[in-house]
Amino acid sequence: MMTVSVREVAEDAGVSVGTVSNVLNRPEKVSPATVSRVQASIARLGFVRNDAARQLRAGRSRTIGLVVLDIRNPFFAEIARGAEERADENGLSVLVANSDEKQQREARHLDLFEEQRVTGVLVTPVSESLPRLAQMQERGTPIVLVDRESHDERMASVAVDDVEGGRVAMEHLLSVGRRRIAFVGGPVALRQVADRLSGAQAAAAEEGAGVEFISTSALTVEEGRRAGRQILARNRADRPDAVFAANDLLALGVLQSLVMTGDARVPEDIALIGYDDIDFAAAAVIPLSSVRQPAAPIGSTAVELLLRSIDDPDGDYERNVRFRPELIVRASTAG
Numbered sequence: 001m002m003t004v005s006v007r008e009v010a011e012d013a014g015v016s017v018g019t020v021s022n023v024l025n026r027p028e029k030v031s032p033a034t035v036s037r038v039q040a041s042i043a044r045l046g047f048v049r050n051d052a053a054r055q056l057r058a059g060r061s062r063t064i065g066l067v068v069l070d071i072r073n074p075f076f077a078e079i080a081r082g083a084e085e086r087a088d089e090n091g092l093s094v095l096v097a098n099s100d101e102k103q104q105r106e107a108r109h110l111d112l113f114e115e116q117r118v119t120g121v122l123v124t125p126v127s128e129s130l131p132r133l134a135q136m137q138e139r140g141t142p143i144v145l146v147d148r149e150s151h152d153e154r155m156a157s158v159a160v161d162d163v164e165g166g167r168v169a170m171e172h173l174l175s176v177g178r179r180r181i182a183f184v185g186g187p188v189a190l191r192q193v194a195d196r197l198s199g200a201q202a203a204a205a206e207e208g209a210g211v212e213f214i215s216t217s218a219l220t221v222e223e224g225r226r227a228g229r230q231i232l233a234r235n236r237a238d239r240p241d242a243v244f245a246a247n248d249l250l251a252l253g254v255l256q257s258l259v260m261t262g263d264a265r266v267p268e269d270i271a272l273i274g275y276d277d278i279d280f281a282a283a284a285v286i287p288l289s290s291v292r293q294p295a296a297p298i299g300s301t302a303v304e305l306l307l308r309s310i311d312d313p314d315g316d317y318e319r320n321v322r323f324r325p326e327l328i329v330r331a332s333t334a335g
Contacts, residue, residue, distance in 0.1 A: 004047040013041040063093045064303065065113035066146075067106055067123040069190070070219065071098040073249055074278040075295050076124070079146060082299025083122060090307060092119060099126055101190070101218060107132060114141055120306040122146045122299075127189060130155070142309045144302045147293075148191055149320060156305040156319040158298050162192050165291045165325035166199025169244045169273050170211070172289070172327055176334070178242035178271050179209050184227045184254060185246025186216040193219070193246045196275060200244055212240060219246060224253020231270070232263050241270060242333075248274035248281045248290055255332065259285060271333040277326075287330035294323050 010017045015038060022029050023038040030038075041047075064087055068076035084094045095118070099106035103126045110132060113121050120142035123133065133155065137143045143155055150157035173181055183200055185193045197213065204211045214230065216223035224245060231239055231254070245251035251274030258264045258272075266272050266286050274281060277292035301321055308317055 004045045006047075009038065009041050009045060009047050012045060013038045061117055061119065062091060063095050063116070063118050064306065065097065065109070065116075065118045065121040065123075066094050066299075067097045067099055067109050067113075067121065068146075069099055069101050069124050069126065071096065073219065073247070073276075074280065075247070075276040075293065078278075078295035079299040079302075082296030082301075083303050084299075085296075086300035086303040090303075092303075094303075099124075101126055101187075103127055110136065114139070117141075120144065120310065122302045122306065124148055128191060142306055144306045144309070146298060146302045149322065153319070156302075156309055158302045158305065158321045158323075160293045160298070160323045160325050162195035162325070163199040163202075165275060165293075166196035166201075166244075167203040168199075168325055168327045169196075169275065169291050170200040170203035172329065172333060173242040173244060173271060173273060174203070174207050174209060176242075176267075176271060180212075180240045181209065181242045181244060182212040182214050182231070182240035183244050183246070184214045184216060184224065184250055185219065186223075187218075188215070190219075196244075196246055211244075216246075216250060219250055221249045221253040221256070224250035224255075225257050226253075228254040228257025232257060232261055236269075239264065239270065243270060243272050245272070245274045248276045248278045248288060250274065251288055251290070251332075252280060252284060255284060255286060255288065267331070267333050273333055277328050281328075282330065284332075286332050289330045289333040290328050292326040292328050298323065 006017055006020050010020045020038055023035050027035050066080055066083055080096050087094050097109035106126050114136055122144050124147045133143045145157035147159055149159040183197050188194050201211050214227050216227055243254055245254055251272055255272055258266055264270050273289040275291045277290040281288040281290045
């Protein structure tokens with residue numbers, strides 16, 4: 001199918017190319033009769049304007065790039081939904097890219113977004129090293145960190161206090177009488193994992209309890225199942241009596257392993273709590289206790305900060321927004 005050009009529309013309507021451009025972009029400068037004639041030609045020929053080219057000539061597209069760690073995780077899907085709703089209110093679209101917790105993939109997505117001259121980028125970075133993002137911002141692409149706190153006053157961020165979230169989860173497990181507690185998560189290079197573990201360890205230490213660390217290579221259901229099998233392979237006396245998983249996907253994988261074998265009861269033998277409070281947590285065969293993060297508000301707030309940084313880069317407003325986590329208690333710890 002051939003693409004219809006502006007020149008063909010102009011010839012069909014009997015006007016100049018400049019008149020067609022005015023009808024498309026500044027119709028108030030054209031007489032109503034001419035507008036109607038040009039619009040009729042557009043409809044008859046099936047003309048579709050090349051908005052991307054127009055936006056690039058103007059300097060920026062009307063899109064926002066969003067790079068998440070794992071799009072399979074409903075938590076990040078909910079962040080994207082919140083971002084999309086706020087962007088739509090401002091006439092913008094969101095392009096979502098998945099780094100899959102890999103720095104090389106993240107870098108490729110960032111390169112592509114910069115080449116496309118997006119309005120700005122929201123990103124949950126894989127590592128603590130952020131020079132690539134700082135360079136993008138210096139070259140004119142605004143950056144907002146999502147689900148990660150910024151330690152650079154020039155870079156905005158929206159996050160949850162994950163140290164506090166880890167503490168909340170651990171204090172709950174201790175309050176229901178658990179003392180042999182395992183933390184399942186990884187890689188610890190992810191700041192979210194490190195902070196949740198740190199908060200849990202601090203809360204346990206205050207009560208004279210320890211925290212066993214069971215490392216995973218990713219925050220997935222599959223890795224949770226593997227950790228669950230690892231726990232079940234031990235003698236009963238050597239198993240933890242509670243598990244705090246770094247996110248709900250891991251917790252659901254642990255739960256599957258425990259339930260499918262029937263060799264450990266939840267929560268009687270092993271209490272289990274996750275993190276994020278995705279929809280599947282409440283729908284699990286044993287409803288899962290979790291530490292809730294306000295995913296959609298995180299996404300919408302990130303877009304709001306991005307737009308503020310564009311409209312008023314030197315304005316006096318909070319550039320680093322931190323939400324508080326919320327404990328949600330269900331049957332996996334409460335019985």
